[in-house]
Amino acid sequence: MYPESNRRIRKSPILRNLTRSVSFDVSKLIQPLFVVEGIKQKEPIPGLTHVYRDTPESLLKQVDSDLNAGVKSFLLFGVPAQKADSKFDYSFTSSQIAALKKQFGKDIFLSVDVCLCSYTSHGHCGILNDSMDHVLNGESVTALASAALSYAKAGVDCVAPSDMMDHRIRAIRETLDENRFFETLIMSYSAKFHSGFYGPFRVAADSAPKGEVKIKDRGTYQIDPANPMDALGSSLRDMEEGADILMVKPGLPYLDVISNLTREIPLPWAVYEVSGEFAAIELMAEKGLVDARRAHLESWTAFFRAGAQMVITYGARSAKEWMERT
Numbered sequence: 431m432y433p434e435s436n437r438r439i440r441k442s443p444i445l446r447n448l449t450r451s452v453s454f455d456v457s458k459l460i461q462p463l464f465v466v467e468g469i470k471q472k473e474p475i476p477g478l479t480h481v482y483r484d485t486p487e488s489l490l491k492q493v494d495s496d497l498n499a500g501v502k503s504f505l506l507f508g509v510p511a512q513k514a515d516s517k518f519d520y521s522f523t524s525s526q527i528a529a530l531k532k533q534f535g536k537d538i539f540l541s542v543d544v545c546l547c548s549y550t551s552h553g554h555c556g557i558l559n560d561s562m563d564h565v566l567n568g569e570s571v572t573a574l575a576s577a578a579l580s581y582a583k584a585g586v587d588c589v590a591p592s593d594m595m596d597h598r599i600r601a602i603r604e605t606l607d608e609n610r611f612f613e614t615l616i617m618s619y620s621a622k623f624h625s626g627f628y629g630p631f632r633v634a635a636d637s638a639p640k641g642e643v644k645i646k647d648r649g650t651y652q653i654d655p656a657n658p659m660d661a662l663g664s665s666l667r668d669m670e671e672g673a674d675i676l677m678v679k680p681g682l683p684y685l686d687v688i689s690n691l692t693r694e695i696p697l698p699w700a701v702y703e704v705s706g707e708f709a710a711i712e713l714m715a716e717k718g719l720v721d722a723r724r725a726h727l728e729s730w731t732a733f734f735r736a737g738a739q740m741v742i743t744y745g746a747r748s749a750k751e752w753m754e755r756t
């Protein structure tokens with residue numbers, strides 16, 4: 431039986447709110463942060479309005495202002511000045527974690543991205559073989575586990591591996607447990623696709639594949655956009671290996687994947703609205719073609735509607751203001 435009027439329930443904002451089945455607020459959003467070693471002043475990032483490459487000092491001010499905007503969850507990306515091929519120094523990012531936790535303690539839930547792409551001279555997410563045509567899995571996983579341990583020692587609440595090597599979740603969980611970091615969570619980028627939407631991020635994190643390297647993209651480790659079964663397999667494996675939170679990334683082009691995986695796998699799911707998706711809306715708004723506020727809120731609604739429990743978005747710090755404006 432059909433309702434005899436569909437419009438009756440759309441009559442007023444009060445009624446529309448009441449009849450909704452999807453709702454969220456800023457407490458469900460995670461704000462990415464970039465902190466860059468060796469820059470004198472914070473720098474804007476093309477396409478990502480109100481997002482910066484922060485200095486260690488401006489990072490603390492930024493988080494303070496984000497707390498005032500209701501944001502309590504963060505995903506930190508550390509960009510060290512020194513790049514290497516195999517022996518990496520995790521101390522810059524670790525010190526930023528320690529400084530944030532010292533100032534804000536339990537007022538924030540701090541995750542850190544665990545990857546090597548901001549650390550390697552060639553920009554790949556792992557260690558290359560000598561002929562620079564293959565990313566070595568075992569060596570990369572060992573380095574990632576040391577990075578995660580260093581961040582856990584600095585006090586991070588959650589490590590978020592985004593590299594897409596095989597079995598990094600197991601290696602990280604084992605390393606954390608051996609060192610008694612039983613309380614440190616792992617948020618796995620378990621369904622991370624080989625996407626063309628990561629452009630603005632790679633400028634921000636200094637992480638695009640570059641130089642002499644023979645493999646020009648991340649196709650040999652990230653998931654093929656046309657292979658949702660691989661996303662299911664990778665996510666099931668990461669659950670078994672000890673991940674606490676799983677992720678789909680990017681968001682909008684993968685709504686079907688979000689919807690299927692959140693039904694299949696009983697863990698909390700994050701969706702990463704990536705830099706290119708976010709910038710697309712911002713650039714359209716700049717040209718007067720869309721209302722940025724409405725387009726962002728609509729995208730986030732889609733992620734929650736599809737089944738996500740949390741959304742990582744560059745707009746978290748604007749969310750409260752946008753939601754209060756009706």
Ligand code: PBG
Pocket residue numbers: 543545547555592593627628629630631632637648703704705706
């Ligand atoms: C690092 C990493 C990337 C993103 C998050 N972690 C880039 C990539 O894999 O190339 C993308 C985030 C974004 O575009 O907002 N491996």
